[in-house]
Amino acid sequence: MTYSRIVGTGRYLPERVMTNFDLEKIVDTTDEWIKTRTGVERRHVVEPDQTTSDMCVEAAKKAIEAAGVNVEDIDLVITGTTTPDLIFPNISTIIQHRLGIPACTAFSLEAACTGFIYALTTADKFIKTGDTKCALVMGAECITKLVDWTDRNTCVLFGDGAGAAIVVPSDEPGIISTALGADGQYKELLYYPVGQSTDLAKAGTDEANIIMQGNEVFKVAVKTLGAIAQEALDKAGVTKEELDWLVPHQANIRIIQAMAKRLNMPTEKVILTVQDHGNTSAASVPMALDVGIRDGRIKKGQLVLMEAFGGGFTWGSVLMRL
Numbered sequence: 001m002t003y004s005r006i007v008g009t010g011r012y013l014p015e016r017v018m019t020n021f022d023l024e025k026i027v028d029t030t031d032e033w034i035k036t037r038t039g040v041e042r043r044h045v046v047e048p049d050q051t052t053s054d055m056c057v058e059a060a061k062k063a064i065e066a067a068g069v070n071v072e073d074i075d076l077v078i079t080g081t082t083t084p085d086l087i088f089p090n091i092s093t094i095i096q097h098r099l100g101i102p103a104c105t106a107f108s109l110e111a112a113c114t115g116f117i118y119a120l121t122t123a124d125k126f127i128k129t130g131d132t133k134c135a136l137v138m139g140a141e142c143i144t145k146l147v148d149w150t151d152r153n154t155c156v157l158f159g160d161g162a163g164a165a166i167v168v169p170s171d172e173p174g175i176i177s178t179a180l181g182a183d184g185q186y187k188e189l190l191y192y193p194v195g196q197s198t199d200l201a202k203a204g205t206d207e208a209n210i211i212m213q214g215n216e217v218f219k220v221a222v223k224t225l226g227a228i229a230q231e232a233l234d235k236a237g238v239t240k241e242e243l244d245w246l247v248p249h250q251a252n253i254r255i256i257q258a259m260a261k262r263l264n265m266p267t268e269k270v271i272l273t274v275q276d277h278g279n280t281s282a283a284s285v286p287m288a289l290d291v292g293i294r295d296g297r298i299k300k301g302q303l304v305l306m307e308a309f310g311g312g313f314t315w316g317s318v319l320m321r322l
């Protein structure tokens with residue numbers, strides 16, 4: 001049986017850093033409130049002329065270098081994002097061309113904060129069928145371009161960035177099990193009200209802002225993430241005690257702590273970046289994975305559970321050995 005395995009990761013964060021103290025000057029908030037309720041201390045923010053593909057290209061270069069593959073080897077590019085450069089061509093084709101990857105299968109998918117987990121799961125299936133020999137999988141977002149900087153309920157939460165992984169076939173896992181889910185009944189709890197076929201005229205107006213019922217999102221997130229993590233473990237016949245690392249979506253420190261508690265995982269076994277990155281939506285999990293690998297905490301052969309939850313709602317988890 002063929003499995004798939006991540007053999008290199010990379011991340012890119014925009015140079016501009018915005019601290020909670022910077023936000024105190026813009027909206028009626030405090031560093032203390034933001035830190036206590038969310039865990040966020042600072043976030044990176046793109047420049048107006050910087051795009052999601054700009055960030056992806058930099059993250060991908062690092063992943064390609066870490067994996068020791070050539071761009072000519074890559075035959076699948078998938079990007080999870082809700083903030084692509086353009087509606088078409090899809091962002092993966094832009095990245096493919098900019099990196100000099102030969103013509104190949106390239107598409108983007110939209111699953112909000114779960115974008116990378118959906119993209120990685122898709123790449124896993126392409127590799128298992130034998131269609132793909134080397135996949136570049138990314139989660140990236142310039143979500144701050146959607147943020148209303150006068151709305152303290154949402155603007156303190158988000159940040160920008162891109163994470164990338166190179167995934168190749170392997171005789172041994174690698175990716176052991178995956179679990180995805182979605183339920184559109186929760187749309188009203190978290191959404192962006194402007195789209196290409198809905199209310200496009202609102203773009204650039206006060207009405208174009210992330211709509212979120214934070215408390216409700218919180219409750220469903222904790223419940224659903226617990227179930228989806230367990231599903232990936234059950235599929236693999238692995239117990240939570242065997243896990244070496246939890247790499248969660250970095251939405252909110254309190255959601256992460258609730259998840260860690262359910263999995264009986266001490267804080268030392270959880271990769272935390274929310275304090276430095278904020279919620280970077282689809283970029284959150286691959287960037288956290290890259291942080292854990294590059295600083296030497298996540299070691300080859302260790303058992304890692306990644307999980308995410310986002311607008312839709314969508315949710316998913318991937319259990320793998322590095």
Ligand code: ACO
Pocket residue numbers: 028029030033034037038113152153154156157190212213214215216217218221251252279281309310311
């Ligand atoms: N600074 C100061 N006060 C604030 C701020 C702020 N930035 N934002 C809201 N408040 C106020 C509210 O107005 C409210 O005041 P009131 O009691 O006078 O009405 C008070 O703080 C409490 O507001 P709540 O919304 O009840 O605060 P809560 O403890 O629920 O925290 C938060 C809000 C952080 C959004 C939390 O609900 C949360 O994290 N939810 C999950 C949402 C999430 O993660 N969204 C990201 C996208 S989805 C995803 O990635 C999973």
